[in-house]
Amino acid sequence: MIKIYLPELGENITKATISYWYVEEGAAVAEGDDLVEVATDKATFNVPAPCSGALVEIMAHEGDVAQVGEVLGVIAEDTVTQESKEEGDTP
Amino acid sequence: MIVHGVQEARLSDLGLVDYLEALRVQQETVAEVTQGAPHALIACRHPHVLTVNRRCQTRNILASPSRLLELGLSVYCAHRGGEVTYHGPGQIVFYPIFDLNRLGRDLGTFVWKLEEAVIRVLRDDLGLNARRMEGQRGVWVGPYKVASIGLGVKRWVTFHGLALNISSEKKYFEAIRPCGSDVAVASINDFFDEPLRPQGIRDRVLDKFEEVFELRFTPHPEGHARHGVDEWPSGGIPPHGEKTEEKGPRGSTRREAHDQNLFA
Numbered sequence: 399m400i401k402i403y404l405p406e407l408g409e410n411i412t413k414a415t416i417s418y419w420y421v422e423e424g425a426a427v428a429e430g431d432d433l434v435e436v437a438t439d440k441a442t443f444n445v446p447a448p449c450s451g452a453l454v455e456i457m458a459h460e461g462d463v464a465q466v467g468e469v470l471g472v473i474a475e476d477t478v479t480q481e482s483k484e485e486g487d488t489p
Numbered sequence: 490m491i492v493h494g495v496q497e498a499r500l501s502d503l504g505l506v507d508y509l510e511a512l513r514v515q516q517e518t519v520a521e522v523t524q525g526a527p528h529a530l531i532a533c534r535h536p537h538v539l540t541v542n543r544r545c546q547t548r549n550i551l552a553s554p555s556r557l558l559e560l561g562l563s564v565y566c567a568h569r570g571g572e573v574t575y576h577g578p579g580q581i582v583f584y585p586i587f588d589l590n591r592l593g594r595d596l597g598t599f600v601w602k603l604e605e606a607v608i609r610v611l612r613d614d615l616g617l618n619a620r621r622m623e624g625q626r627g628v629w630v631g632p633y634k635v636a637s638i639g640l641g642v643k644r645w646v647t648f649h650g651l652a653l654n655i656s657s658e659k660k661y662f663e664a665i666r667p668c669g670s671d672v673a674v675a676s677i678n679d680f681f682d683e684p685l686r687p688q689g690i691r692d693r694v695l696d697k698f699e700e701v702f703e704l705r706f707t708p709h710p711e712g713h714a715r716h717g718v719d720e721w722p723s724g725g726i727p728p729h730g731e732k733t734e735e736k737g738p739r740g741s742t743r744r745e746a747h748d749q750n751l752f753a
Contacts, residue, residue, distance in 0.1 A: 408595035417570040418543070432643065437570055440596040440626065441640035441647070 400449050402433060402471045404464045407443055413465050414438045416458045423456050427473060434458075434470055451476040496528060496591060500695070500706040503533035505578060508540065508565055515648050518586045523646050528591070528704060531584040531650075532691055535576040539665060540567040549573045552664035560664060569649065571639055573665045579657035579676060581691050584650040585698075592702065594645055600638060603651050604628050606697035607636050614693055617680060618753045628653075631751040633675035637667070653677070653694065655687045680751060 404414060414436035421427055427447040434445045447453075455472040458464045501518075503511055511533050518529045537560065541547055545566040550557070550573055557564065562575075576582060589599060604621055607628045611619035617630045628636035636653045654676035662674045678684045699705060 406594070408597040408599075410597050430644075435570065435641075438596060439624065440600045441642050442570055443596065444641070444643040446644060 399454070400451070400473045400475055401469045402445060402448060402473065404436060404458075404466050404468050404470055405443075405445065406466055407438060408440070411438050411440065411466065413463050414443065416460050416462045416464060416470065417442060418460060419456060419471075421453050423453055425453055426476075427451060427453055436464070436470075445470065447473060449473055449475050495703050495705050498528035498530055498587070498702075498704040498706050499526070499709040501529065501531045501709040503531060506533045506535065508535045508538045508563075508576060511535065511582075511584070512567075515584050515586065519643065519646055519648050522586050522588050523644055527707075528588055529586040529709065530695070530698065530706065531586065532695070533582055533584075534578050534580060534687070535582060537562050537577045537661060538575070539564045540569075540574050540576070542566070542570050542572065543568045547573070549666040550664065551666060556664065560661060562661070562664060569639070569641060573667070574637065574639060574652075575657075575661050575665055575667065576652060577657055577661055580652045580654050581687055581694070582650060582652045583694065583698075585647055587647045587702070589642070589645040589647065596640075596642065599647065600626060600640065602701045603638055604636075606694055606701045607651065607653060609697045609701070610690065610693045611635070611677070612753050615677070615680075615685075616753050617677075618750050630675065630677075630680065632673055633679075633751075634667075634672050635675055635677060653690070655690055656684060 407414065416434060417437040418435040420432045420434065427433060427450065429447055429450045431447045432444045433447045433453070436443050436445060451473045453471060454474045456470070457472070458468065458470040464470060501514065503514065511531065514531060518531065522529055539550060539562050541550070541564065543566060547564070550564070552560065585603070587599070589595070592599070604627070608619040608621070611617040611628065611630060619628055619630050622629050626638040627634050636651055638651050639649050641648045654674065656678040657676045667674060677690065695706060
């Protein structure tokens with residue numbers, strides 16, 4: 399399980415409002431895809447998926463305010479892809 | 490990432506361009522910059538248009554559908570959050586597509602610099618009392634908002650941008666509650682007897698962008714200026730540093746203008 403964190407967005411930004419989840423719980427995601435948009439008083443910021451897999455849990459819902467470093471959701475890593483990678487890595 | 494020295498940025502001038510066409514160019518440019526191309530800045534003006542958020546919420550459009558038709562205002566649902574925004578040919582819109590991985594990953598600093606570029610033009614070149622408003626984005630002259638900022642950031646590459654009112658008519662802003670709040674909006678030309686030329690203001694803002702962000706603009710190689718830079722309206726403009734005749738917004742007297750602290 400890979401946690402999705404609200405990243406550091408700048409020196410004086412400590413929190414952000416969850417404005418939009420691009421995918422629903424249970425949906426497949428690919429590494430780097432837009433996952434969730436958060437809004438600060440400066441700009442909106444798209445948090446990308448840290449890995450490929452399935453978004454198994456949304457912990458911060460649209461309208462919620464999250465602190466920097468807080469877990470927004472959880473991705474179950476794509477094990478098939480991971481296993482294939484590991485097999486490919488074997489000499 | 491700390492980066493030193495002046496960086497290259499590609500400048501595209503789309504002239505008067507449909508909102509959706511400019512959005513398409515923005516999206517293409519975001520993809521290029523994300524893949525390592527130099528930063529980019531798109532300058533343009535839009536025909537009269539209202540943009541609302543991705544849920545197409547129209548609660549802050551105050552005008553009736555027939556009034557919107559009368560004003561020639563199209564309404565687009567943009568894939569963004571936030572509230573209703575007006576764009577029109579009396580504004581200059583700047584879309585900075587900057588990679589903050591190369592300029593510093595700090596949204597607050599980025600917005601401060603955008604505001605600073607505009608403030609330096611209005612304050613230093615035009616003698617206006619330009620300032621920020623605590624807790625809000627944008628630039629004000631006295632109590633009037635003259636520049637609005639709405640930004641998105643994707644993989645630390647910025648998009649959307651800054652709209653500066655040069656000669657926008659009040660009736661368009663009266664059709665909406667801008668950004669969902671009751672804010673007094675004005676245009677730069679409201680403060681002067683002689684209208685300033687948008688192209689001149691644009692050039693000064695570009696100079697300040699270079700100064701504040703430590704960039705050097707070069708024309709975009711694909712020549713996004715295909716829509717014609719000659720579509721910028723002409724008119725008088727004072728030379729650098731020379732102040733024009735002062736007046737208050739919408740015909741108030743100079744005395745009233747000073748009472749409102751509009752001039753630096």
